Amino acid sequence: MNAPAIPSFNTVAVAALRREWLSHRLNRFLYAHLTLVVAAGFLPLLTPGDEFSRGAAWWLLHALLYAISLSSLLLGLSSAHAENEEFVWLLGQPAGTGPWLAGKTLALVILTGLSGLLLGAPSAFIGGLTPELTLATVGAAGVAVVCALAGLALGFWIRDSVRGLIAAISLWFVLLFGMDLLLIGLAGSEWVQNSPDLWIALLMLNPFDVYRITVLFSVENAAFSGISAGQLVAWWIAHAPAWLAVSLTSWAGFAWLLGWLGARRRIDG
Amino acid sequence: MIVTSQLRKRFGSRRVLDGLDLAVHPGSITLLVGANGAGKTTTLRLIAGLSTPDAGSVSISGYNLRDDRRAALAHLSFLPQSPRFHPRLTAAQTATFYARLRGRPDADAFAALEEWGVSSHLDVPTSKLSGGLRQRLALAIFALADAPVLLLDEPGLSLDPHWREALQHFLRRQAALGRTILIATHLLGEWDGRSDRCILVEDGRAHGEIPPDRLRARFSRPAQESTVPFPTPAVLAARTA
Numbered sequence: 300m301n302a303p304a305i306p307s308f309n310t311v312a313v314a315a316l317r318r319e320w321l322s323h324r325l326n327r328f329l330y331a332h333l334t335l336v337v338a339a340g341f342l343p344l345l346t347p348g349d350e351f352s353r354g355a356a357w358w359l360l361h362a363l364l365y366a367i368s369l370s371s372l373l374l375g376l377s378s379a380h381a382e383n384e385e386f387v388w389l390l391g392q393p394a395g396t397g398p399w400l401a402g403k404t405l406a407l408v409i410l411t412g413l414s415g416l417l418l419g420a421p422s423a424f425i426g427g428l429t430p431e432l433t434l435a436t437v438g439a440a441g442v443a444v445v446c447a448l449a450g451l452a453l454g455f456w457i458r459d460s461v462r463g464l465i466a467a468i469s470l471w472f473v474l475l476f477g478m479d480l481l482l483i484g485l486a487g488s489e490w491v492q493n494s495p496d497l498w499i500a501l502l503m504l505n506p507f508d509v510y511r512i513t514v515l516f517s518v519e520n521a522a523f524s525g526i527s528a529g530q531l532v533a534w535w536i537a538h539a540p541a542w543l544a545v546s547l548t549s550w551a552g553f554a555w556l557l558g559w560l561g562a563r564r565r566i567d568g
Numbered sequence: 569m570i571v572t573s574q575l576r577k578r579f580g581s582r583r584v585l586d587g588l589d590l591a592v593h594p595g596s597i598t599l600l601v602g603a604n605g606a607g608k609t610t611t612l613r614l615i616a617g618l619s620t621p622d623a624g625s626v627s628i629s630g631y632n633l634r635d636d637r638r639a640a641l642a643h644l645s646f647l648p649q650s651p652r653f654h655p656r657l658t659a660a661q662t663a664t665f666y667a668r669l670r671g672r673p674d675a676d677a678f679a680a681l682e683e684w685g686v687s688s689h690l691d692v693p694t695s696k697l698s699g700g701l702r703q704r705l706a707l708a709i710f711a712l713a714d715a716p717v718l719l720l721d722e723p724g725l726s727l728d729p730h731w732r733e734a735l736q737h738f739l740r741r742q743a744a745l746g747r748t749i750l751i752a753t754h755l756l757g758e759w760d761g762r763s764d765r766c767i768l769v770e771d772g773r774a775h776g777e778i779p780p781d782r783l784r785a786r787f788s789r790p791a792q793e794s795t796v797p798f799p800t801p802a803v804l805a806a807r808t809a
Binding site for chain 1: 616638639641642644646653656657665715
């Protein structure tokens with residue numbers, strides 16, 4: 300009999316990463332996601348001549364918001380639901396939930412991050428990769444990663460595949476439209492008019508809006524016209540790419556934490 | 569060795585375990601028997617760390633499961649009832665993953681798959697395996713952990729007679745190597761006279777032991793209670809008239 304071994308963090312994380320990578324080879328959600336990304340990557344080439352650099356970023360912005368964010372969310376959800384039946388094995392190993400989830404998450408980050416970068420590949424190929432388009436592409440990859448991790452967390456908390464799907468689509472609608480509708484509704488109220496920074500702070504919490512407005516700032520050099528700009532708006536305009544990076548990193552970390560709690564919850568589940 | 573002390577567990581208002589004390593010794597096969605809902609599977613899940621007791625403690629090879637979870641689980645291998653796996657991974661990918669989690673080389677995983685007759689299905693996704701093959705894949709993963717404490721929940725359910733026999737031989741060999749083996753089962757006939765101890769669980773407690781060779785007799789009902797006489801042709805004719 301060999302002495303029982305407690306595997307190191309790296310051993311478990313690398314095994315989980317490899318397993319996650321292999322498991323997506325037969326995942327139809329990944330192929331749907333890649334198809335969307337590749338198709339969206341070619342859309343900027345439809346923009347004629349001088350308008351290319353401006354139009355290309357708009358193409359990517361819309362492709363990310365209306366299609367790739369959702370396909371990333373569903374990719375993460377499918378990754379979590381594929382583990383449903385195996386938790387009884389996974390949790391019975393001396394591996395620990397953290398290292399296993401770290402490896403799984405890293406594989407998902409690599410998959411969605413790299414596929415997100417493909418959005419800019421066709422434009423780069425024809426020599427049209429401007430700084431604005433680079434920002435739009437890298438930002439899109441970041442939003443795709445956050446969406447995938449959110450889907451993963453959701454899948455760990457909601458075991459049933461139909462309910463998980465409904466929750467994922469609901470979350471997507473809230474991020475895409477719901478928050479904005481709420482903020483538009485609040486915009487006329489007296490307290491928002493008196494403290495516009497509060498309204499802006501709420502807007503800055505939504506990763507979709509952060510990406511949308513960062514691209515808007517960088518491509519159009521546009522700012523808010525409806526509300527007289529406060530200090531926060533000025534700061535945001537000056538640091539838009541940095542805030543995008545901070546926001547996406549924070550949301551990715553938060554989604555990972557929620558996923559870890561959801562996976563731990565399967566003990567007794 | 570497995571020691572549980574005053575294990576208690578409720579699911580909602582239902583009390584499943586009510587102060588279960590167990591001591592399962594190395595070098596033996598111990599059966600956990602009892603009616604449906606007696607608490608056998610819950611006991612195994614608590615020992616395997618898949619469920620948290622409301623009160624009481626579990627110790628595996630001297631490691632307290634709550635205080636030293638990873639060390640305790642390193643000494644344990646658990647075979648759940650009706651095991652299922654990641655549907656998109658093949659048998660080989662699944663087995664090598666668990667080998668790595670146990671610090672074993674991939675070659676050990678392939679050897680275990682060979683031993684349990686899965687080697688001709690290495691590249692088949694687990695969702696496409698039959699129930700019996702999936703159970704044998706589970707047994708291969710269970711065996712390759714090479715752990716000193718083995719827990720099995722209804723291990724023979726999906727197996728044909730040949731593999732049930734192979735499983736019993738395997739477990740007997742493991743007991744001879746000094747491993748601690750605890751099995752929850754309904755297949756009493758299979759195990760009659762083949763275990764070293766048999767613990768009866770009733771109402772969430774260990775209600776004493778049954779001699780291993782009296783297992784079938786203890787739970788079998790008189791023939792007239794469990795069988796219905798086949799109707800004679802005259803009775804059938806009268807019914808259809």
